[in-house]
Amino acid sequence: MKLRGNRQPERLDPNTTDTLIGExxxxxxxxxxxxxxxxEGQITGDIECxxxxxxxxxGMVHSNILARNIIIAGEVHGNVQAKSKLSITSKGKLYGNIVAAALSIEEGSIFEGTSKMSGGASGSKTIAPGMKETAATSEAADAGKKRPDQDGDNVYKTW
Known part of the structure; x- marks a missing residue:
């Protein structure tokens, strides 16, 4: 970035696409x-955006991804964290864990991993009926977690 005089570098607009890894x-x-x-091509290495x-x-990605919003229509192997919303389209495949404020998974997509909703503004979770999932919303995602016993004796049990 060129700087002239005492000017500060201009910050890029996060609403634009500045970087393209082409087919x-x-x-x-x-x-x-x-x-x-x-x-649209292949990338190996983390993405922070x-x-x-x-x-x-x-697109084929072997990366951990951190971004404001993430849309997966191709294949991702790695953990993803969306500050706002993660969307997996009907052709999308995600093999990794999710942390997002909002989550949308379309029917026909593949998601293998766990999901955690962070305290975003909407806090919504949308999972289409019939989608292929292994742990996102199933009880398997909770395996090994501890919670207080329901009878109030303050004993933590694995469920």
Missing amino acids: GSVFEGKIKSEAGVRV EGDVTVGEK
């Missing part, structure tokens, strides 16, 4: 971006 491209390494990132991250239908 047929392979990228290895960490990406940090103030604007949005779109992946102030804006939105979109993994297109042909």
